Amino acid sequence: MAKILIIDDDETIHLICRAYFTKAGHTVETAFDGPEGLEKAAAFNPDILLLDINMPKMSGFDVAKQLKETEKTKHIPIFMMTSLKQASNIQRGYGLGIEEYITKPANVEHLKLRIEKFLEKKK
Amino acid sequence: MFDFITESRNFYDYITLAVLLLVFFNTFEILFLLYNKARVERSERKRQNLKRLASTALITATNAAELLPKPATEDEYAAYSEAVASVLDSFEGEIADRAAALITQLGIDAHYRRLARHRTWYKRGNAVDILASFRLKANKEFFLAIFRSETSSEVKYRIIYGLSRLVRDHGDILVLARLLSSLPYLTAKYTEDIFYNVITALKAAGREEEFGLFMRDTMHDESVLKMVKRDCLAACSAAVCEKGRATLLGYYAAFPGEPEILIASLRALAGIGDFSQLPAALKHPDWRVRLAALKFSHLCCTDMLPEVRAMLHDPNYHVRLNAALAFARSGDAGRAVLRAEESSDDRFAAAAAAYALSQEAL
Numbered sequence: 001m002a003k004i005l006i007i008d009d010d011e012t013i014h015l016i017c018r019a020y021f022t023k024a025g026h027t028v029e030t031a032f033d034g035p036e037g038l039e040k041a042a043a044f045n046p047d048i049l050l051l052d053i054n055m056p057k058m059s060g061f062d063v064a065k066q067l068k069e070t071e072k073t074k075h076i077p078i079f080m081m082t083s084l085k086q087a088s089n090i091q092r093g094y095g096l097g098i099e100e101y102i103t104k105p106a107n108v109e110h111l112k113l114r115i116e117k118f119l120e121k122k123k
Numbered sequence: 124m125f126d127f128i129t130e131s132r133n134f135y136d137y138i139t140l141a142v143l144l145l146v147f148f149n150t151f152e153i154l155f156l157l158y159n160k161a162r163v164e165r166s167e168r169k170r171q172n173l174k175r176l177a178s179t180a181l182i183t184a185t186n187a188a189e190l191l192p193k194p195a196t197e198d199e200y201a202a203y204s205e206a207v208a209s210v211l212d213s214f215e216g217e218i219a220d221r222a223a224a225l226i227t228q229l230g231i232d233a234h235y236r237r238l239a240r241h242r243t244w245y246k247r248g249n250a251v252d253i254l255a256s257f258r259l260k261a262n263k264e265f266f267l268a269i270f271r272s273e274t275s276s277e278v279k280y281r282i283i284y285g286l287s288r289l290v291r292d293h294g295d296i297l298v299l300a301r302l303l304s305s306l307p308y309l310t311a312k313y314t315e316d317i318f319y320n321v322i323t324a325l326k327a328a329g330r331e332e333e334f335g336l337f338m339r340d341t342m343h344d345e346s347v348l349k350m351v352k353r354d355c356l357a358a359c360s361a362a363v364c365e366k367g368r369a370t371l372l373g374y375y376a377a378f379p380g381e382p383e384i385l386i387a388s389l390r391a392l393a394g395i396g397d398f399s400q401l402p403a404a405l406k407h408p409d410w411r412v413r414l415a416a417l418k419f420s421h422l423c424c425t426d427m428l429p430e431v432r433a434m435l436h437d438p439n440y441h442v443r444l445n446a447a448l449a450f451a452r453s454g455d456a457g458r459a460v461l462r463a464e465e466s467s468d469d470r471f472a473a474a475a476a477a478y479a480l481s482q483e484a485l
Contacts, residue, residue: 011171012178012209016218019182081213085323086361087394107216 007037034058318358319474356387365480
């Protein structure tokens with residue numbers, strides 16, 4: 001089962017994703033902003049990272065950039081989950097090396113399946 | 124002037140009294156601030172706990188309302204509505220349906236509908252904002268009704284925003300456009316957001332092409348401000364109007380002398396992968412259009428390198444600089460051009476090329 005780190009400033013997202021993913025047997029860790037997320041990513045070494053873009057202190061793009069530039073965290077697959085649908089943002093995200101760009105509102109059940117499918121493929 | 128005080132026998136008594144009063148007021152003020160801080164923190168904690176409770180109930184129960192205490196205070200209503208709005212913004216499917224049901228079951232919509240008729244305009248505005256975040260179809264008629272009786276423009280703009288999230292067909296867009304034109308133009312961002320919501324709502328309803336119809340109808344409508352047309356195009360760009368290619372091309376052709384519309388059309392077309400107008404835009408007499416076209420030139424094709432190279436000698440500084448940056452983004456061929464231009468006789472072009480190469484090296 002996978003270790004999932006969620007970086008989002010909205011606690012509701014933490015609660016809902018945690019409930020669904022934990023029920024499926026995954027271990028979930030959460031962070032409310034970029035700096036906390038970077039710290040936890042290094043310590044928790046997740047199999048997948050769900051990342052919001054609009055957050056206090058640091059944007060999701062900056063977090064992704066830093067994760068991909070750091071030796072210890074560059075292997076972590078990033079799923080960006082955001083309400084920003086513009087092509088320029090999607091392009092920027094993929095340009096930083098993220099694996100998936102998911103737009104909100106998302107179906108949490110589908111999200112879980114997507115993550116599991118991705119991890120299965122990776123194996 | 125104050126001799127009568129300083130010469131008074133009670134002078135030191137007055138001073139003592141003044142100092143004591145100051146001490147009293149300062150102490151009172153500090154105690155009041157501490158009390159208020161504690162009160163706000165307590166209320167925030169309570170609100171967060173309720174939000175958490177509502178989210179947990181939505182996850183665990185089919186009928187979340189049974190698990191939750193009925194809201195009674197303004198804070199409780201706010202906590203529930205924040206939790207629901209957050210779920211609706213982020214998720215769809217079963218959990219979103221449960222959240223939407225909770226709004227009616229706990230009487231949250233009824234509460235904010237009452238507040239939307241409050242005598243204070245900002246309370247009405249706040250209630251409209253919250254109702255808008257619920258995106259309940261049932262609120263469409265309500266929004267239209269309060270718009271008719273509303274006296275504050277501030278609230279009217281918010282009602283239109285709420286309605287923009289509930290658009291389902293061409294008829295709804297026309298109603299919205301009519302309401303929007305009844306008010307003074309607010310800002311480009313506001314109008315863009317309204318049409319962005321419209322496109323998103325239509326996409327969700329599987330009727331995106333109806334926005335294309337609206338855009339086509341308004342193209343030559345003189346009563347629609349050019350700024351509004353530009354904002355519609357900007358919304359198309361933000362929401363990626365995949366089905367609007369023909370209309371966007373039509374706008375580009377219909378307004379050759381309107382740089383802002385041309386720029387917005389170019390951006391929207393680039394967003395859906397159509398770069399057909401770039402060669403013409405790179406030669407446009409208005410530097411802003413040339414600049415906008417340059418921003419996408421590296422994405423489309425390499426056969427435009429001669430045109431872009433000519434722009435390194437453009438009379439406008441921004442165009443020269445962005446032409447150089449476009450080359451920097453165009454791979455080895457682009458960098459080779461920049462290196463050649465570094466020794467150009469045109470010192471402006473040489474400086475732009477050197478700058479772009481230095482940025483590339485960073």
